[in-house]
Amino acid sequence: EVQLLESGGGLVQPGGSLRLSCAASTFNFRTYAMSWVRQAPGKGLEWVSSIRGSRDPTYYADSVKGRFTISRDNSKNTLYLQMNSLRAEDTAVYYCAATNYDFWSGPGDWGQGTLVSVSS
Amino acid sequence: DIQMTQSPSTLSASIGDRVTVTCRASQSINSWLAWFQQKPGKAPKVLIFDASNLESGVPSRFSASGSGTEFTLTISSLQPDDFATYYCQQYHSYPWTFGQGTKVEMK
Numbered sequence: 001e002v003q004l005l006e007s008g009g010g011l012v013q014p015g016g017s018l019r020l021s022c023a024a025s026t027f028n029f030r031t032y033a034m035s036w037v038r039q040a041p042g043k044g045l046e047w048v049s050s051i052r053g054s055r056d057p058t059y060y061a062d063s064v065k066g067r068f069t070i071s072r073d074n075s076k077n078t079l080y081l082q083m084n085s086l087r088a089e090d091t092a093v094y095y096c097a098a099t100n101y102d103f104w105s106g107p108g109d110w111g112q113g114t115l116v117s118v119s120s
Numbered sequence: 121d122i123q124m125t126q127s128p129s130t131l132s133a134s135i136g137d138r139v140t141v142t143c144r145a146s147q148s149i150n151s152w153l154a155w156f157q158q159k160p161g162k163a164p165k166v167l168i169f170d171a172s173n174l175e176s177g178v179p180s181r182f183s184a185s186g187s188g189t190e191f192t193l194t195i196s197s198l199q200p201d202d203f204a205t206y207y208c209q210q211y212h213s214y215p216w217t218f219g220q221g222t223k224v225e226m227k
Contacts, residue, residue: 035216037164045156045164045207047216059214095163104170106154106211110163 002026002098002109009094009114016086016118022079022096022111030054030074033099035107036081038092038116048094049081064090086118122146122210126219132227139195141222143208148188152212155184155193158221159204167206168193198224 003025012018026032035050049070050059058070069082079096093115097107123146133139143153151171156164166175168184171191181196195202203226208219 044221045158045209045218047218050214050216061215104154104173105152106166106169106209106216108166108169108175110165112163 002029002032002100004096004098004109004111006094006096006111006114009116011117011119012086013120014087014118017082017084018086018116020081020083020094020096020114020116022081024077024079024098026077026098029077031100031102033101034070034072034079035097035099036070036079036094037097037107037110038090038094039113040089040092043092046092050099051079083116086116088118090116091118092116121215122149122212122217124208124210124217124219126206126208126222128222129220130223130225132225133198134227135198135200137198137227139198139202139224141193141206141208141224143186143191143193143219145189145191145210145212149210149212151187152210153186153191154209154211155182156207156209157202157204158207164207195224 005023008020036048051070067085071080093113095113096111098109125144127142153171155168158164184193205221205223
């Protein structure tokens with residue numbers, strides 16, 4: 001099991017930028033694929049983006065493609081989500097999730113989430 | 121994209137009831153399906169992976185079955201801690217997609 005801690009959320013104006021971080025407490029972080037999943041207030045879960053352990057390839061939901069960039073620094077055990085051109089509909093709790101392919105291919109471990117609010 | 125459709129959206133049940141939630145995929149996802157439980161203000165918690173495998177530490181009253189396009193999650197005897205929202209999720213291919221959720225509430 002890996003412990004995940006998100007940070008970087010906050011209030012930002014429409015059109016603004018924000019970078020989320022997710023620190024992982026595991027010595028073999030580079031072996032995990034990582035993802036971001038979000039949840040708008042009172043709504044369901046929406047997958048945002050994923051990245052393999054070696055950083056390539058990356059995958060994005062159509063709703064964020066061209067605006068968000070997922071990346072990772074395996075030397076720091078940290079996942080990032082750079083969010084540009086933010087819109088009101090990006091308001092959500094953003095969770096990072098880890099996939100350990102030794103067990104199964106989906107998001108097995110989750111962080112507690114960080115809230116992003118996009119409003120003027 | 122693969123669409124995931126859960127039913128019902130809301131389920132009213134009593135302690136001890138047998139509860140079943142259904143999830144349908146718009147195309148075959150083999151057994152690449154997970155079930156999550158989520159309580160208000162908390163992160164989702166995985167209950168089941170690969171359609172029918174119980175995650176370590178999850179009570180045995182939870183079970184699941186299915187493959188291809190039809191899947192079910194069953195709680196054999198509903199307990200107070202089980203009132204929550206349940207989501208199915210396919211990880212057969214990107215974009216990963218979730219069902220819209222089933223809220224299990226007290227009757």
